[in-house]
Amino acid sequence: MSFNKLALIRYKTIDECLRNRGRRWTLENLIEKVSEALYEYEGMLDGVSKRTIQLDLQMMRSDKLGYNAPIIVVDRKYYTYEDKEYSIMKNSLSSQDLDKLSDIVKLLKQFKGFDYFEDIGAMVGRLEGKILQQKNQTQAFIDFEKNELLKGLEWIDPLLKAIKNKTCLDILYQSFKAKESSKFPVHPYLLKEYRNRWFLLCKTGDRNGITIYALDRMQAIEENLLAEYIEAEVDVIHFFDDVIGVTKTVGQEPVNIILQIDQENMPYVLTKPLHSSQKVLEKDENGMTISIDVVVNYELEREIMGFGEHMKVLAPNFLQRRIKKRFEKSLLNYQNNEDKEN
Template sequence: MPIAKNPILRYRIINACLSNKHKRYWTALELIEKLRSYDYDVKKRTLERDLELMRYDERLGYYAPIAYDNNKKAYYYTDPDFSIQSLLLSPEDLETLGNTSAMLQKFKGLGFVNAFQEIVDKLTRLIEHMRIPQRNDIIAFEDNGYNKGRDHFDDILRLISGCTVASIRYQKFNRQETDEHIFHPYFLKEYCQRWYVLGYSETRRNTITLALDRIISVTDTTLPFLKDKELSPEKYFQHTLGVTIGQGPLEDIHLHFSPVMAPYIKTQYLHGTQHILSEDKTGLTISLQLIVNPELMQELLRYCPHVTILKPTSLKEKYIALLQEGLKNGK
């Protein structure tokens, strides 16, 4: 958008005038001349419309306390301390967020950004949308409403940041009983809009993953924190789809997708280890280096009937068994 056409910049110039502590009152001619000094050749009607929008427009949300003094023939803020710059997400805030987002985008490919790349991309799109206040409600971000795991997110993040051991009461979905974990949390991971925390459980004497939406309670302890300097999200989940660490060996998996599904698989990889082996009129063949786990099986079922498992045979047998079980349940 050319600078002379951007109304947000006009609002900022008007605001700078009316919030000036040394000159509170501004005539229409003075405001127009100030705008023209910034290459805004506006008419009085445009100025009056800008002032009206700054006062009442819900999309802008300024609700600027602009009044007109009949004696001075000038506009002023009834609240001398008011400024749109002090409001939440002012244009300058958006500019700062935009610069931060652009900086993060430059680091694509680095591990610490990859973990949050989807969030960074969403933030970038949201900032661009918010920079166009006259076009409202044209972007709908995915929102599944309430997610129980969010209730514990801040607590878990605080524990990780403070290297604090917690006592966590935990209940699996398929059990009535609860488990008590003396837990040393290391890092958080999101998968399918659910959050998980990886850490060392003194109860299990092993590194495990807990789903935040299955946590009943979190209580701080004063126990010494056990650090694992060798553990990192990139290494731990390097050959895992989702969050469940499988018990089997690392497999060289070959999958063939139909021509209908091929474009989707090419433009959004199933996993970071995905490699395209071949593509022709019959479809797309890819390879994955993964340990077989429940999330992988769920993903393969999701692509039925457009996926064929070429290898390993053991994975193909598990897949067929699940399909047969599903047919039984459907009868």
């Protein structure tokens, strides 16, 4: 059953009336008050029917929403609560509600490191405390991939606010290759997560094009109130549609990649496609051949090499040669170790 906004307004209004013992409430009185509330909150001019209010009273009396409201009729005409202290707003959660909320809290607790919003950790803690007052604590039954030692998560919230408010920022940043950090202005557009690492898609100062920065390499962030925010010149929402990972430059076009997967790993690639563009070109007892349309980048190569001998690049030729060269170099590392042992 749908518990919508209009129903909530009606239940709350009826509850306020029945709690007010300074007045006797007939069915007509309740219809009038609910109609006034619907007009005030939703601008509804049609009011509410007698049948709707009768069904609302019946629903509030029942256990379907967990209310079990002690609504009685006095002198066969006036509605009130038998318990003068009762209110649906004070009502305890049902056991079904508690079960669902408990599961939700356990899921949220796994993401407390990701501060999309301020005080989410405290919010989850308060919610958990309220639930545990009525329910014994149980273990979690769903476990997401996470790494609580990840760096840079503290920047998610200020970056998200800057994106929403279209605010220019000054970022102190040091890449893995740089010997020292540098400070520069950015115009933030989008936060992107890939394999538990977070990245910022933005424009750097007055430079042309788009830049992508890893949050775990940021050392400080502050608002730049003197700089005027520059809107994105590309569709940031779909910028990564043709990418595996996050490495891409503006104007970089996707390439049709043809891959051969053996029988052993075929089910894994079928159930978890490498990319949304994946198409099965051929399938037999030896495996299958697929195609994906993505830009060629480091993450794609790492994905292919992660399958080892179970995946082979058929096209394009330049990517086949590149993967072959990397495997040859890797094999050379092991051969050098064998030579040292001998």
